[in-house]
Amino acid sequence: MADKEKKILIxxxxxxxxTLAMELDARxxxxxxxxxxxxxxxSRVAAGLLNPIVPKGVRETWQCHNIFPHVFDYYQGWANAxxxxxxxxxxxxxxxxxxxxxxxxxxxxxxxxxxDWLSTxxxxxxELLHPHTSATWVHQCGRLNVSLFLDCVKTYFxxxxxxxxxxxNHKALVINDSSFNYSVNTQxxxxxxxxxxxxxxxxxxxxxxxxxxxxxxxxxxxILTVYxxxxxxxxxxxxxxxxxLPTGEPHTYLLGSNFHKNNLSTDPMESxxxxxxxxxxxxxxxxxxxxxxxxxxxxxxxxRRPYLGSHAEHKNMYVFNGLGAKGSSLxxxxxxxMANHIHSQGALNEEVDISRFxxxxxxx
Ligand SMILES: Cc1cc2nc3c(=O)[nH]c(=O)nc-3n(C[C@H](O)[C@H](O)[C@H](O)COP(=O)(O)OP(=O)(O)OC[C@H]3O[C@@H](n4cnc5c(N)ncnc54)[C@H](O)[C@@H]3O)c2cc1C
Numbered sequence: 001m002a003d004k005e006k007k008i009l010i011x012x013x014x015x016x017x018x019t020l021a022m023e024l025d026a027r028x029x030x031x032x033x034x035x036x037x038x039x040x041x042x043s044r045v046a047a048g049l050l051n052p053i054v055p056k057g058v059r060e061t062w063q064c065h066n067i068f069p070h071v072f073d074y075y076q077g078w079a080n081a082x083x084x085x086x087x088x089x090x091x092x093x094x095x096x097x098x099x100x101x102x103x104x105x106x107x108x109x110x111x112x113x114x115x116d117w118l119s120t121x122x123x124x125x126x127e128l129l130h131p132h133t134s135a136t137w138v139h140q141c142g143r144l145n146v147s148l149f150l151d152c153v154k155t156y157f158x159x160x161x162x163x164x165x166x167x168x169n170h171k172a173l174v175i176n177d178s179s180f181n182y183s184v185n186t187q188x189x190x191x192x193x194x195x196x197x198x199x200x201x202x203x204x205x206x207x208x209x210x211x212x213x214x215x216x217x218x219x220x221x222x223i224l225t226v227y228x229x230x231x232x233x234x235x236x237x238x239x240x241x242x243x244x245l246p247t248g249e250p251h252t253y254l255l256g257s258n259f260h261k262n263n264l265s266t267d268p269m270e271s272x273x274x275x276x277x278x279x280x281x282x283x284x285x286x287x288x289x290x291x292x293x294x295x296x297x298x299x300x301x302x303x304r305r306p307y308l309g310s311h312a313e314h315k316n317m318y319v320f321n322g323l324g325a326k327g328s329s330l331x332x333x334x335x336x337x338m339a340n341h342i343h344s345q346g347a348l349n350e351e352v353d354i355s356r357f358x359x360x361x362x363x364x
Contacts (some may be wrong), residue, residue, distance in 0.1 A: 005029055005030060005238075006030070006195040006342075007029075007195050007196075008024055008029070008197070008342070009034060009198070010033050010200055011198070011201055012035055012109065012199065012200035013037075013060055014035075014041055014043035014044075015323070015328060015331050016043075016325070017200035018154075019078075019335035020031050020331075020338055021157065023338070024342065026238045026341050030162075032157075033162065033336060034168055036166060036167045039218055042296045042327065043327060044146070045221070046146045047223055047243075049245060050142045051237075053114075054196040055094060058105055058109075062304065063330075065113075066330070067332060069334075070332060070333070071142075075149070078149070082156060083241050084152045086146075086152070087145075087247070088141050088142050089142060089233075091137050091141075091208045092137065092141035092237045093136075095128060095134075095239065095240040095334075096134050096240075097240055099242060106136075117235065118136050118138060118306045121137050125303045128238060128284065129264065132179075141240065143237070143245055152322075167186055168201075173177060179194060179195055180193070180196075180197050180267045181193050182194065197320065198319070199319045199320070199322060203216065205299070205321050211321075214321070214357070216301060217301060218263075219259050219324075220255060220260035220264070220266075220296070220297050221258055221295065221298060221325075223295075223296075224255040224256070224273060225247065225252065225291040226255045226277070226286050226288050226290055227289040227291055228251055229251045229287075229289070230287060231251065233251060240282075242256065242257070242278060243256060243257075244342065249283060255276050255277075255279075255280050258275070264297055265295070268294065268298060272295070273290060277290060297321055298323075298325050299324065300325065306320075306352045307320075307321045307354050308321075308349075308351045308352045309352075310339070310354075320338050322352075
């Protein structure tokens with residue numbers, strides 16, 4: 001049973017907060033989005049790659065059968081509603097690094113259900129394929145231009161006077177029996193009381209006193225924007241350990257990525273750019289020019305299962321986090337689930353429900 005309209009405050013307008021805000025707004029709730037607009041947040045840096053296969057070990061990604069049949073329609077729905085163009089389908093060319101990789105991909109490709117996603121890339125199908133290289137196509141891949149999507153959602157809520165920019169101060173939150181009060185100078189009196197609050201803060205959650213029992217294993221990563229004039233404009237993503245992803249601008253690609261375990265720095269380092277540029281030159285055999293270097297931190301969880309659900313004591317206080325390296329694809333499945341949970345107590349998938357920790361954790 002759906003409740004009446006709720007006043008809902010969402011902290012964090014990354015991919016989690018933004019998709020959830022749209023979902024709850026569509027269910028008739030009065031949503032306010034609160035975000036500090038940190039330019040190096042995970043979602044602002046992310047390439048937005050959508051890929052059902054983990055190349056290492058050639059395996060399916062977790063829940064890919066629940067996600068990939070719908071992910072493009074999901075974001076296309078928001079693209080239509082917001083009148084923008086942020087979702088694109090691409091084939092994904094995995095160029096094998098050595099004969100061992102080739103035999104691994106070929107072995108896995110004939111197994112059910114991998115055959116649904118994979119096919120052999122034949123000589124002549126791509127300019128980077130030579131008689132001595134071999135490669136596999138991965139189908140149902142693409143890219144969400146995450147930053148553009150976030151900008152559109154921000155404008156949508158700004159137009160309703162329901163976007164607040166600033167740093168949320170957890171200590172200033174007043175918790176009542178069945179509501180919350182939070183005020184900043186720009187809010188009108190009527191906008192300081194909320195029925196629910198949802199924390200979607202990415203790694204910012206590590207400063208959140210209500211959910212600091214949730215364990216994170218943050219992973220930094222670099223993304224370059226590069227210019228490769230000699231390479232014919234690509235209609236596919238190219239990967240050989242690192243990947244090149246078309247941006248839509250002529251001869252311009254995103255190049256990534258790498259993993260810095262437990263490193264929270266968002267300051268780009270020249271040595272990381274140099275390594276990625278070298279890899280791009282090796283893959284394309286072309287001159288590659290750096291346009292931009294960004295570094296962000298993925299909100300990674302040790303067992304790679306996101307954190308969704310409500311606080312053990314304050315039932316109308318929720319968390320939606322732990323999206324790791326897969327926020328764009330996961331949100332198409334998890335945001336509707338989380339919205340239904342808040343809207344009408346819809347069930348959460350048990351692998352993501354934070355009530356799995358309640359037996360061992362004292363409520364805050
Ligand atoms: C280098 C790199 C490459 C990536 N590539 C991909 C990819 O190709 N595909 C993919 O699916 N995923 C990718 N990811 C992962 C993806 O970005 C994350 O899974 C996703 O962005 C997490 O989203 P989020 O909304 O949970 O967190 P965030 O994006 O961190 O959003 C949280 C928001 O809350 C704000 N905030 C936090 N605390 C406060 C506070 N107290 N007050 C106000 N605002 C606050 C933050 O500034 C931010 O705007 C990549 C990440 C990195 C770093």
